[in-house]
Amino acid sequence: MRRPPGLSARMKLALSYAGFLAVAGALLLSVVWVYLLRYVPNTSRGLLGISPNRYLLVHTFAPAAAVAMAFLLVFGLVGGWLLAGRMLAPLTSITAAARRAGNGSLSHRIGMEGRRDEFRELSDAFDTMLERLESHVAEQRRFAANASHELRTPLAISQTLLDVAREDPTRNRDEVLARLRVVNTRAIGLTEALLLLSRSDRGTFGREDVDLSLVAEDAAETLLHLAERRGIKLDVTGGTARTRGSAELLLRMVTNLVQNAIVHNLPVGGTVTVHTEARGDASVVRVENTGQPLPPELVPTLVEPFRRGAERARTDEHAGVGLGLAIVHSVVRAHDGTLDLVARPAGGLLVTVRLPGLP
Numbered sequence: 001m002r003r004p005p006g007l008s009a010r011m012k013l014a015l016s017y018a019g020f021l022a023v024a025g026a027l028l029l030s031v032v033w034v035y036l037l038r039y040v041p042n043t044s045r046g047l048l049g050i051s052p053n054r055y056l057l058v059h060t061f062a063p064a065a066a067v068a069m070a071f072l073l074v075f076g077l078v079g080g081w082l083l084a085g086r087m088l089a090p091l092t093s094i095t096a097a098a099r100r101a102g103n104g105s106l107s108h109r110i111g112m113e114g115r116r117d118e119f120r121e122l123s124d125a126f127d128t129m130l131e132r133l134e135s136h137v138a139e140q141r142r143f144a145a146n147a148s149h150e151l152r153t154p155l156a157i158s159q160t161l162l163d164v165a166r167e168d169p170t171r172n173r174d175e176v177l178a179r180l181r182v183v184n185t186r187a188i189g190l191t192e193a194l195l196l197l198s199r200s201d202r203g204t205f206g207r208e209d210v211d212l213s214l215v216a217e218d219a220a221e222t223l224l225h226l227a228e229r230r231g232i233k234l235d236v237t238g239g240t241a242r243t244r245g246s247a248e249l250l251l252r253m254v255t256n257l258v259q260n261a262i263v264h265n266l267p268v269g270g271t272v273t274v275h276t277e278a279r280g281d282a283s284v285v286r287v288e289n290t291g292q293p294l295p296p297e298l299v300p301t302l303v304e305p306f307r308r309g310a311e312r313a314r315t316d317e318h319a320g321v322g323l324g325l326a327i328v329h330s331v332v333r334a335h336d337g338t339l340d341l342v343a344r345p346a347g348g349l350l351v352t353v354r355l356p357g358l359p
């Protein structure tokens, strides 16, 4: 933004110093003047009723006072200019860093040295902001690269299937069509997950009163079939837990958690427990499942988009893309809640979502 040029802060500070010094000097000289008058009484009448003594006094005092005032003014201006220059020097490096950041270079840091003062605090706050911006931008780039890669995979598989079908007309057409359909369904699922993620990240959705226990029932009902097919015992326990938010997104959140708990479970004899409760002024959903032991250091990374666990080789219809927990995290954030993942010592995961409750 272009603005009309004005006095620099340095000049303003120098003028203020000089102004203060001049006012203080004038006050001091007036006090001296009043004292002098007391010792030179106005006795004999002279020109205009002023005694010759006093004429003499004015003659000697006035030039000395004028020289003193001139000296104070010059001293104030020069001293103020130098002092203000020293004081404002850190601003130059902060401005330079802000310009660089404005031009897109986020890797630069001010790294101001010295003791803590207002400028040091401003510079540290600025550096922290740059750091967060830089990591956010890097995260977005990684996300875009991963999303493109994931979207290309089904397209490439479709192309291979089509090529094979064209070169070998004796192949069973129905089989090719069925495989194309599976690949296409996965691509649609991925695109829908990406759209959902961006919608909940933007936070532009209607809010209504939602009871999480009903949401949990709903999600469990939808996934009961999947759980039965995998021989997993699915339980929903607890009571009312009300919150304000998007019923659709919250259902998606719980569905993703329960689906994970079923899909990433033991091959036989696994259990899943979904528990809802109002605790204090929070509404809590807890999803707990048995499964393989998870390395605790891996657990916090699972919410990153496109992050999949070790058991990648699944090829059934639930071979995930790794967006399930990223969507859960985004929905939780959009509802001002917190998401906690803990590896259970006996294997499997305990996921706790805390959302602001309603009385």
Ligand SMILES: Nc1ncnc2c1ncn2[C@@H]1O[C@H](COP(=O)(O)OP(=O)(O)OP(=O)(O)O)[C@@H](O)[C@H]1O
Binding pocket: 260, 261, 262, 264, 265, 289, 291, 294, 302, 303, 307, 308, 309, 310, 311, 318, 319, 320, 321, 322, 323, 324, 325, 326, 348, 349
């Ligand atoms: N309840 C759970 N128990 C054990 N591991 C889990 C659980 N939930 C998630 N994980 C691990 O975290 C990884 C990421 O989960 P996420 O839901 O984001 O992706 P996904 O399930 O692989 O794919 P999808 O996008 O279809 O959900 C999973 O691949 C799995 O390894």
Ligand SMILES: [Mg+2]
Binding pocket: 256, 259, 260, 320, 323, 324, 325
């Ligand atoms: Mg998942």
